[in-house]
Amino acid sequence: MTPFTYCKPSSISEAVGLMGPTSQLIAGGTNLLDLMKENIARPEQLVDITGLPLTGVEETADGGLMIGALVSNADLAWHPLVEQRFPLLSQAILAGASPQLRNMASTGGNLLQRTRCYYFYDTGTPCNKREPGSGCPARAGLNRIHAILGASDACVAVHPSDMCVALAALEAVVHVQGRSGKRHIAFADFHRLPGDTPERDNTLADDELIIAIELPRPRFEQHSHYLKIRDRASYAFALISVAAALELDGERIVEARLALGGVAHKPWRDTSVEGLLKGQPPTTQTFEQAADALLSNAQPLLHNGFKVKLARRAIVRALTVAAAGGQA
Amino acid sequence: MSEIYQDEACQAVTLTLNGTPRQLKVQPWVTLLDLLRDQLDLVGTKKGCDHGQCGACTVLRNGKRVNACLTLAIMCDGDDLTTIEGLADGDRLHPMQQAFITHDAFQCGYCTPGQICSAVGMVQEGRACTREEIKEGMSGNLCRCGAYGNIIAAVEEAIPLMQTAQTDAGGPR
Numbered sequence: 001m002t003p004f005t006y007c008k009p010s011s012i013s014e015a016v017g018l019m020g021p022t023s024q025l026i027a028g029g030t031n032l033l034d035l036m037k038e039n040i041a042r043p044e045q046l047v048d049i050t051g052l053p054l055t056g057v058e059e060t061a062d063g064g065l066m067i068g069a070l071v072s073n074a075d076l077a078w079h080p081l082v083e084q085r086f087p088l089l090s091q092a093i094l095a096g097a098s099p100q101l102r103n104m105a106s107t108g109g110n111l112l113q114r115t116r117c118y119y120f121y122d123t124g125t126p127c128n129k130r131e132p133g134s135g136c137p138a139r140a141g142l143n144r145i146h147a148i149l150g151a152s153d154a155c156v157a158v159h160p161s162d163m164c165v166a167l168a169a170l171e172a173v174v175h176v177q178g179r180s181g182k183r184h185i186a187f188a189d190f191h192r193l194p195g196d197t198p199e200r201d202n203t204l205a206d207d208e209l210i211i212a213i214e215l216p217r218p219r220f221e222q223h224s225h226y227l228k229i230r231d232r233a234s235y236a237f238a239l240i241s242v243a244a245a246l247e248l249d250g251e252r253i254v255e256a257r258l259a260l261g262g263v264a265h266k267p268w269r270d271t272s273v274e275g276l277l278k279g280q281p282p283t284t285q286t287f288e289q290a291a292d293a294l295l296s297n298a299q300p301l302l303h304n305g306f307k308v309k310l311a312r313r314a315i316v317r318a319l320t321v322a323a324a325g326g327q328a
Numbered sequence: 329m330s331e332i333y334q335d336e337a338c339q340a341v342t343l344t345l346n347g348t349p350r351q352l353k354v355q356p357w358v359t360l361l362d363l364l365r366d367q368l369d370l371v372g373t374k375k376g377c378d379h380g381q382c383g384a385c386t387v388l389r390n391g392k393r394v395n396a397c398l399t400l401a402i403m404c405d406g407d408d409l410t411t412i413e414g415l416a417d418g419d420r421l422h423p424m425q426q427a428f429i430t431h432d433a434f435q436c437g438y439c440t441p442g443q444i445c446s447a448v449g450m451v452q453e454g455r456a457c458t459r460e461e462i463k464e465g466m467s468g469n470l471c472r473c474g475a476y477g478n479i480i481a482a483v484e485e486a487i488p489l490m491q492t493a494q495t496d497a498g499g500p501r
């Protein structure tokens with residue numbers, strides 16, 4: 001690792017004041033230290049935010065939750081209110097990384113983890129995300145794990161998080177604080193598609209710190225499911241993942257949420273497809289139509305064509321399990 | 329302590345290591361794993377991948393299992409750390425250590441300290457009861473020799489022994 005200086009502020013405003021182009025925040029360190037060892041991140045100063053008072057999980061007035069940015073992934077997945085009201089989130093977190101890493105990783109850091117594209121990690125190759133303008137070798141190179149939706153000429157990387165796929169489906173809200181004050185960002189607007197500026201993963205400003213993630217009132221605790229498909233049974237990133245959540249009224253779908261991981265530069269949600277599910281009976285045919293609609297614009301690369309078929313099956317299965325009560 | 333680790337970049341860190349309070353000086357970029365192995369000569373904790381991918385470096389930080397390779401030593405100020413060297417009670421092995429021996433739960437032994445610390449952390453989490461849950465709960469520790477069958481058997485045997493030991497001692501240790 002390249003040498004850097006270290007400081008540990010004790011208030012949010014102090015931390016925000018220390019943010020700048022050559023400094024970087026560190027929480028669990030599980031992504032940042034990895035990137036620093038690979039020489040991809042080279043901060044001159046690390047601002048350790050683990051002393052900030054952002055470790056609580058509080059109930060909100062409508063029965064939702066306000067989750068501090070420093071709550072560990074393990075504590076969040078096993079929080080009794082998350083298990084009861086947002087089992088989709090527990091399932092998604094527990095499908096990711098390893099127990100050790102989940103003990104270390106923070107809620108805020110999970111949102112900001114960077115892609116696992118091989119070329120992004122290999123400083124010996126060009127990468128528009130790492131070195132803007134240098135090119136994207138993945139398009140014509142090895143692209144088995146890459147995007148099938150929403151990619152651009154400049155970048156075909158995917159966002160690696162499991163937790164974020166559930167947060168997208170649950171319409172979480174990201175609360176942030178910067179030098180000009182606080183604001184909140186709808187989850188769908190937090191991560192972005194690569195376009196011509198793949199170096200930016202999200203819409204957070206350079207001086208903004210995530211303080212909390214808010215989950216709106218629970219509606220899907222009876223009918224949700226997170227399905228993750230990967231190369232081995234555990235401790236691997238998703239090739240495809242699906243967060244499915246349904247609200248049923250007798251034999252009809254009243255509300256549907258469907259988010260995919262492993263397919264795009266951000267957790268992929270298509271509200272028009274969710275609209276197709278509304279008012280329909282929760283049958284295989286309904287789910288197949290939704291999957292076909294969601295994937296109708298898929299643009300697979302040379303090595304990841306299998307993801308289109310896999311995603312179709314995964315969507316149908318996740319929705320089927322969700323409709324049946326969430327137990328696979 | 330090796331000279332090369334001491335310069336003006338060093339900052340003071342106070343921590344409890346295997347029950348003993350320690351005052352140390354560390355450079356900000358030194359990981360907990362390198363502090364243990366290179367500066368403190370506690371080489372039980374192993375470096376497999378150095379990237380969070382294998383679990384060989386697992387230690388207990390404030391009772392929770394973590395990867396020492398992705399932990400900065402300087403961020404452990406005030407913490408209570410237990411490594412494989414700190415699990416036994418004098419000559420009396422920790423029940424998890426004993427179970428690994430009884431079940432021959434290793435071949436080369438390189439992953440073993442991490443496996444044992446991880447298993448102890450897992451039992452303290454209280455979430456793994458069935459064989460399937462133990463397998464998933466131990467999935468952060470790879471074993472290149474493939475001793476998984478015996479590792480799971482060892483952990484299964486140690487869980488009730490650890491629970492008894494905890495009740496006897498009035499809490500987790």
Ligand SMILES: Cc1cc2nc3c(=O)[nH]c(=O)nc-3n(C[C@H](O)[C@H](O)[C@H](O)COP(=O)(O)OP(=O)(O)OC[C@H]3O[C@@H](n4cnc5c(N)ncnc54)[C@H](O)[C@@H]3O)c2cc1C
Pocket residue numbers: 024025026027028029030031032033034049069070073095096097098101104105106107108109110111112113160161162163208209210211235236237238379380381
């Ligand atoms: C081997 C391995 C396997 C993994 N497998 C999976 C997997 O299967 N699924 C999955 O989802 N994840 C996986 N992960 C990724 C893991 O979930 C992330 O590394 C973790 O969530 C990051 O959180 P952290 O607190 O450690 O972040 P850090 O490494 O501390 O920080 C990451 C980034 O976020 C910034 N940051 C942190 N907190 C804040 C904040 N509050 N406000 C603003 N910026 C902030 C930092 O500046 C940094 O840029 C894996 C990681 C490893 C090493």
Ligand code: FES
Pocket residue numbers: 374375376377378379380381382383384385386395396397398
């Ligand atoms: S050495 Fe830390 S996980 Fe491999």
Ligand code: FES
Pocket residue numbers: 433434435436437438439440470471472473474475
């Ligand atoms: S015993 Fe050799 S790696 Fe596990």
